[in-house]
Amino acid sequence: MYLVDGLQYANWSEKIFRQMREGGVDAVHVTIAYHETFRETVLNIEQWNRWFEQFPDLIFQGRTADDIARAKQSGRTAIFFGFQNPSPIEDDIGLVEVLHTLGARFMQLSYNNQSLLATGCYESEDPGITRMGRQVIKEMNRVGMVVDMSHSADRSTIEAAEMSERPIAITHANPHRWHPALRNKRDEVIRAVVENGGMMGFSLYPHHLRGKSDCSLEDFCRMVADIASEFGTSNFGIGSDLCQDHPDSVVTWMRTGRWTKDVDFGEGSAEQPGFPEMPNWFQDNRHFGQIAEGLARVGFDEAEVAGLMGDNWYRFFESSFSARKV
Template structure:
């Protein structure tokens, strides 16, 4: 059994089937990047349609027990998430409303600083804003997991301190192992470990590096070195794999509506388009080699279980819940 902490793209039945063949029981999907509330509601509607059309092989999960229940039925558990907080549109009460609609994972910022805090790409990381603290506490109350993958390191440390619940970095790597602005400092990874948080290690070449992409053993070796920083209870899988993306999709992710110019995101002018997938991960179903890769670099069966699914499930147990509508 595996859980992937973050994937994105245009999912379809073929994507669900590929994940099933890979042995993935649950996946956090990206319902939006820059979209506001109405567009985010549209996305949720499309996701509900997609799941309804493929109810024989997939279902939306909002609690760990629902993930387990779907897995026992041989179905993929789809966990709804967003890679930005734009869906709230500055309204604290929208957190609860989106939670009631099934959203369980929200990233505080995407690639730009916003009302909540600083992204990893800002020249100066100003830390968590007052509104960011309010949103985090509201997410804690509503049963949403706080994600800081594209968030600046200072803002991430602030979020860990501000949150009543453990938080996640769903898709990034250790900055000390591959130096990229999108990756996380050792201080952040240690703070996650001390508070019960989890980092999902990514396979996205631009933030993983060519050396760790050569073989599954090389990538799993990167996870082993990350465990040395934060502990085995802190490390999981968050591939950041995309499905059916084309050039306009990458332009939207990187540029949105906020610039007229070209922005490369985690890429660069030297490698501007889609990054080649790792040599060992050409197709989604290739994820099935990860457990053996972890064993090959020395992880025990218990540790393999933690990295492939138990660390995520523990974190979901600590953070996910179905909100109760209370009107006094």
Template sequence: MDFTEKRLHEAAIIIDAVCPLLDDQARIADYRAGGLTAIAPTVGWWDGIGPTMRTIGAWHKLLRERDDLILVRTAVDIRKAKALDKTGIIMHFQGPAPIEDSLDLVDAFKALGVGVMQLAYNVRNRLGDGCEELTDSGLSRFGLQVVERMNQARMIIDCSHTGVRTTMDAIEHSSAPVIISHANARSIYPSPRNISDELIKEIAGNGGTVGVVGFPGFVSGDKRPTIDQFIDHIAHMCDLVGTQYISLGIDYYAGQSPYANEKTATLAYEKALSSGSWSPKAYPPPPHYYPQGIETPNTMLALTEALLRRGFRAEDIRKIYGENLLRIYQTVWGE
């Protein structure tokens, strides 16, 4: 390792925009060890308001008790976290189930610190279709109202796991940039969860970002993807639309190796299949090994080293790591 690589990594603002691994709050230590500036726990999935409020309450309690954490409400909060060697917490919903059928809950959750919400999680909901739904019918009337209310409340619209037409409707009707927090390039590996070059261009064209994801089934057909296969997605998308529209949403989660043994991971996997939230075509069976070298968040320095080896400039790495998302945060959330 060159000292230049280490200095670049330490100086950069690094944001992982999707961190379901933080269902276990003790894993914050792994992200801090990896040099992450801001991390995004999934505080809402497919549950309604009750379980979601309990999860958010647990995070607010932790934020009150720990001086090394900052609740991120604006872009300045992330820069402050970096300056003070603290970790920013970005509350993120992977789906709109917590708002149930109430537009007012968008404002309520934004007031509690939820800054980003996905419009779908693989299947159809009140707003529109997910990316693995049999149909792709676009936003419903309620979905259009939610997009408008999210704009008014200054909550970021995330179209990860969302159907193509639903995503295109969101881009058309949103007055703010729409992001895809975590998805890879389908032209590099054709998972149903990855997105087309055309959609990558549409997200970039609306001023948003696409976050590159490390879940092995989205990286390659190999059981243990390499770090270069992961970077293949970054390189392709950067060549397609420019480095200013690419970010990180690595999506480390509790069911992956080495955090879960194979028996526990298999039980959780079978539950996800039976619920219909996952499909075998998009989600291969465990064990799930994240790309070699960056198997866990505490190894993120290896990504900096590998990007430099691939010829990425320090300026572009800083954009991908955090500056691009900071631009979105500043645009939607404000300073």
């Protein structure tokens, strides 16, 4: 069994890399851009290059699914880059290939707001995939960068799932039917993604959980079982959305970037503007084992648990990251 996390955005440090090793995490898709321009994204890549140089016994850069196996064999964690917004490609489709060469493997077409490519889930209107969006999806398909619609609106997501010639992903979200948050996904959205071969990672971020920080592991696992009874297990995994050790100024950056002068609380509120407390059964990378146990307790067999904890992501990575044969 491989242990793969479909999304994290932590204040990374040696401490967290060591926790990844303690938790036996073989691979993590890490967010390296929220609102960053191309140049700012490259600065974030430079920071990762320094970490790869400083901690070669703990982490290395992942580029293909084989790197997950290599990570397991060598007792390290493979780090795959992704963006939660298309801001790193600015208005230049040529940057898709450039950033893929630098290791980017996932890109959200929008983050809450309208982007040049698609609509975000906080907009009141969703006109669907834009002209540039169609071109960029085609280019992402060509080079092997996954279309991620975690923060996108419904119509845009369904159109992307149908338009993309390769399966897409919702790396981190939960079902709207379980917890009707704006970021959680309605059945028809989940169906469009998984029926086209795509993946969905279940989120552990409190705003996506029923009962938020107080959500029990059992309730979370029963939600997974409920979805599995309808959609099977093979197109699902974990996308923890772990935002560890960040000061609250970072959640403000995530929510407002440079696009507004007003305060926008996103999924939070004026009373609770900061990062929410993670549930007690998932505080950091050392706690994935508890989720695996919880999934077994609600009735998943060994192969299903292995699939949900990482093998399904492994298979998806395998078919997603290489250039298409011409």
